[in-house]
Amino acid sequence: MGYHFKLIGYPIQHSLSPWIHGQFLEKSNLQGTYTRMEIKQTDSFEERIMQMKNERVDGFNITVPYKQAIIPYLDMLDETAEKMGAVNTVAYKDGKWIGHNTDGIGYVRSLESKFPKLLNNKEIKVLIIGAGGAARGIFVALDALGITAIDIANRTEESASSIARNASSSKGTNILTLEEAERTLGDYDLIIQTTSVGMKPNENNAIISIDKIKRSTIVSDIVYQPLQTEFLRKSAERGAKTHHGHTMLLYQAQYAFEIWTNKRVNIGDMEIKLKALLEGR
Numbered sequence: 001m002g003y004h005f006k007l008i009g010y011p012i013q014h015s016l017s018p019w020i021h022g023q024f025l026e027k028s029n030l031q032g033t034y035t036r037m038e039i040k041q042t043d044s045f046e047e048r049i050m051q052m053k054n055e056r057v058d059g060f061n062i063t064v065p066y067k068q069a070i071i072p073y074l075d076m077l078d079e080t081a082e083k084m085g086a087v088n089t090v091a092y093k094d095g096k097w098i099g100h101n102t103d104g105i106g107y108v109r110s111l112e113s114k115f116p117k118l119l120n121n122k123e124i125k126v127l128i129i130g131a132g133g134a135a136r137g138i139f140v141a142l143d144a145l146g147i148t149a150i151d152i153a154n155r156t157e158e159s160a161s162s163i164a165r166n167a168s169s170s171k172g173t174n175i176l177t178l179e180e181a182e183r184t185l186g187d188y189d190l191i192i193q194t195t196s197v198g199m200k201p202n203e204n205n206a207i208i209s210i211d212k213i214k215r216s217t218i219v220s221d222i223v224y225q226p227l228q229t230e231f232l233r234k235s236a237e238r239g240a241k242t243h244h245g246h247t248m249l250l251y252q253a254q255y256a257f258e259i260w261t262n263k264r265v266n267i268g269d270m271e272i273k274l275k276a277l278l279e280g281r
Contacts, residue, residue, distance in 0.1 A: 003032030004056055005260065008048075008070075009063035012036050016277065017061060017253060023273075024257045024265045032058075039066065049073050059091045059260035061253075067133065074099040083166055084136050089256040100259055103134055104141030106252025107192075107222070113251065113267070114243055115218060118190070119145055125187055126150045129178075129207055130194035131159035134222055138192060139163050151188075153181035153208075178208050185212040191235075193221040198229040206230040215239035222248055227278055246274055 003025070007017045013036065021034035037060075039048045045066065052060070053073075062070050067086040071077070074087065075096035081087045087099035112119060119142075126147060128135050131154040142150055143166065150167070153176040154160040164173040176184070185191065185208075197207040203226050210231070213219070219235035224245035232242045250267055258264045 001031075003030060003058045003261065005032065005034040006037050006052065006057055006060040007034070007063065008037045008039055008052075008060055009066055010038050010040055012038055012063060015063070016249070016274065019277070020250060020253045020270070020274070021257060023270055024254070027265050027268070028257075028261065028263045030261065030263070041065065045069055046073075053097075057092060059089065059256070061256060062088050062090065071099060073097070080104065080137075080140060083140050084133070086133050086136075088252070089259060091259050100256070101137055102252040102255040102259070103137035103248075104139075104144075105255050106250075107134075107138045107248045108141045108145065109251035109254065110247035111220065111243060113247060113271075115241075118218065119147065122146045122148055124149070124189040126190045126192065127176075127181060127185070127188040128152050128163075128192045128194060129181065130154060131156070131163055132194060135192075135194040136163045136166070138194065140166055143167055151176060151181075153178055182208045183212065185210060185217075186214045188217060190218045191220065193219075193223070193229075193231050196223065198226075198231050199223045200225045204230055206234060210235050210238060210240075213238050213240055217241070218243060221245050224249060224278060227275060246278055247271055250274060 007015055018034045025032045039045055067088055070087050077099040081099045081101040084101045087101055089100040089102050091098050128139055151174040152160040152163055157175055160175045167173050193207055195207055198205050217240045219240045220243035221229045221232050222245040223229050227244055236242050250270055254265055
C-alpha cells in the first residue's frame with residue numbers, strides 16, 4: 001500500500017517538498033505519495049483537519065500560516081516543538097498524532113554537511129540575526145548541542161528575549177540591536193541571517209552592513225530565493241566562508257522523513273539537483 005504523506009499550508013502550490021520527499025521515497029526503495037493540501041484562510045481549518053484525520057495519513061508537514069494552529073489538534077508534542085510553540089511535522093504513531101519541529105536540527109545538519117568540525121568547538125561565538133520561528137529553532141538546536149555563546153540581534157528586543165529564555169547555558173545570551181551587531185561583527189565565528197530580508201523580489205537588500213566581519217567567519221543565510229543573497233555575496237567579498245539556505249530545506253525534510261519512516265536518507269546529489277531547480281525558477 002505504501003506511505004501517505006501530505007503538506008498543508010497556504011499558499012503551497014510552488015512548494016518543492018513533494019519533489020524532495022519523492023526523491024527520499026525513491027532513494028529508500030519505499031512506496032508512497034506526498035501530496036499538497038492547500039487550506040485557504042477562508043476555509044474551515046478544523047473541518048479540513050478532521051477530514052484528514054479520517055484518512056490514512058502516515059505523516060504531514062505544516063507550513064505557514066498553520067504552524068501554531070495545528071497544535072490543539074495533536075495528541076502530544078516532542079520537547080523541541082514544545083519549546084518552540086510551533087510544529088512543522090506531524091507523525092502518526094500508535095494511533096496518535098505527534099507534533100515535531102525539524103527546522104533547528106535540519107539547520108544544524110545542513111551546517112555540519114559543509115563544515116563538519118565547526119560545532120565540535122562548543123566555545124565558538126554565534127550571532128543569530130532575527131527572532132522569528134526559524135531563529136528560535138536554530139537557537140534551540142545549537143543550545144542543545146552545548147554551544148555556550150549565542151547572541152541574538154533583532155529590531156525588537158522583546159522577541160529576541162523570548163528566544164533567549166530557552167537557553168540552558170550559564171553564560172547567557174546577549175540581545176543586540178542591529179546597529180550594535182554591525183559594530184561587533186568581528187567578535188563572531190558564525191553569523192546566521194534568519195530574516196526574509198534579501199528574498200526575491202528585494203534581492204538587493206541586506207539586513208546589516210558586514211564591513212567589520214573577519215575573514216575566518218562563516219556566514220549563513222536561510223533565504224534560498226535567491227541562492228546567493230546580497231548578504232552572502234558581500235560576506236564572500238570580504239573573505240568569509242558562506243553557507244546557503246537551500247541546504248536547510250533539504251535537511252529539515254530529511255529529518256521529517258526519518259521521523260516518519262525511521263530511515264535516514266543520504267542527501268547525496270540532491271543538493272546539486274535542488275540548486276538547479278531553484279536557479280531555473
